[in-house]
Amino acid sequence: MTSAPSNHDIANMMYTIADTMEIMGEDRFRYQAYRRAGDAIQELPATLSTYRERGELETLPGVGKAIAAKIGELLDTGKLTFYERLQEKVPATVLDMLRVPGVGPRTVGRLYRELGIDSLTTLRKAAEEGKLNNVKGFGTKTVEGILQGIAVAEQLDRRTLLFDALRSAEAIITSLRQAIPSIHSISYAGSLRRARQTIGDLDILVAADEPTTVVQAFTTLPNVTQVVSSGNEKATVYLHSGLQADLIALKPVMWGSALLHFTGSQAHNIRFRELALARGLSFSEHGFKHADGTMLTCATEEEAYAAIDLPWIPPELREGVGEFEAAKAKRLPALLDIADIKADLHMHSSWSDGKASIREMVETAKTLGYQFVVMTDHSAYLSITNGLDAARLQQQALEVAEINAEFAARNDTFRVLHGVEVDITPDGALALSDEVLAGLDVVVASPHINLRQPPEKATERLLRAIHNPHVDIIGHPTGRLIGEREGADIDIDAIGRAAAETGTFLEVNSGPDRLDLDALSVHRVLDLGATIVVNSDAHHPDHLQWIRLGALTARRGWATSERVANTWGYDRLMEWVRRNDTKVS
């Protein structure tokens, strides 16, 4: 790839610089500055090039003159001389050792400098040969821990999908509630509560009158395979799934401050505490400490934010990038409420590759409280299994009409719209003719094959589909599968602008491994004036509930209910769709 490094690439570079400097034993405030900048860059809704063009790099939190210059060099040349010099002193294989749980930069630095250990391999060898036992501060337990940690690092090198983490956390919560009915409050916290697309480990927070008994119940849950640590109010375990789970138990009076603290993000916490310090208050999970040592506890998060004159900030926005400014200016968005979703606009039946009949899908959709759904089976195209051609679409229309007639006969206002998920070919054409598409209520157009096109081609492909008068929704715009394949490398600004101009909706696909568009792209296209939809893409009645994942992703992208067309209701949505048929291509 010759294209400029992405925000993600540059954020990672900042983290690597920070780790390297810390290993080298440099001033901790210097390397922490790089970490802060990395945090900010990672959460930016627009590309760093965009900020630089506007001369706004130095307005970003944690980015000053020096780091702005380094970002500039990276954008221009794809390289960073400063980093290359660091690499000569500390090779990448040394940084690899940081992946071992319990081994941090100080330890890596000592191992590297004092013993010349420069990779996971040499670390394991040294530990097995007993060479570490002679080092000051290394006892038998430490060496044992390192050996165990290496195994963990090599085996468990992946993050868990939001969906799996939610299920796992909710199961733990149910078990603990059953085991200890006197639990006051219980919630998951951490990146799961912020609804990140993948989760490193679970954080479960409990308020109870006797916290220690909760910790005991937690470490003895049936699906706990190993207790890593266990104290009076905290414990860390590994679950059968390999997932790490942390429990924090405390008194109910501290619930608010603790929930805030353990929800993070780190960047959010740091900014929160700086604002508290400016008011002479030191904040921790226990509450606010005044200069004279007296404590102010917070039973709710609202109380904690109120103590520094801020409204409650939704967890999904707590990434330390813009939420405090918005809160101070009383401009926090009223985020999408999943209860406002009145329709699911993308689902499949056994007419194509779904696992249930239209009736079965619809019956389940009704239990979710929707007004209507759109049945969007695949178009016949290349690898798509059992996709529908014009003739089968006509047959399917009859079944849809029949179901609607049954509803009408029962005075049930629920209805099923007849749509399709038509393939976008590699050059941006559609796999069904305009004539066929014109006969359908709603058209979702999605890319499924040839997702590794050059950026210009991938973008042009989607732009052509967006401008097609029959296309109402672009489904899973990048086609990415989290942890499996990168999506198409599209110019999200161009896509967002075109969607805003034409009125074509951009989808947040709720598939657990899709979440496509992702939250940052959602934020960006909304800023550019586009409207989004949140759809399940269900292939089975059970999948309809996935919409929760898409809704959380939209919330992370600062989406309000108003900007999510699923909340509009039938009349308004269909009026928009009809008007769109006249958009200029």
Place this chain on the structure above:
DNA sequence: GCCGTTTTCGGCCCGACTGTTTTCAGTCG
């Protein structure tokens, strides 16, 4: 290296848990 309602210098978020220890450094979140 960044930053400002104690501003252009002198600070920089906070605490639990662990291991190897007689008082604490390192890791983690």
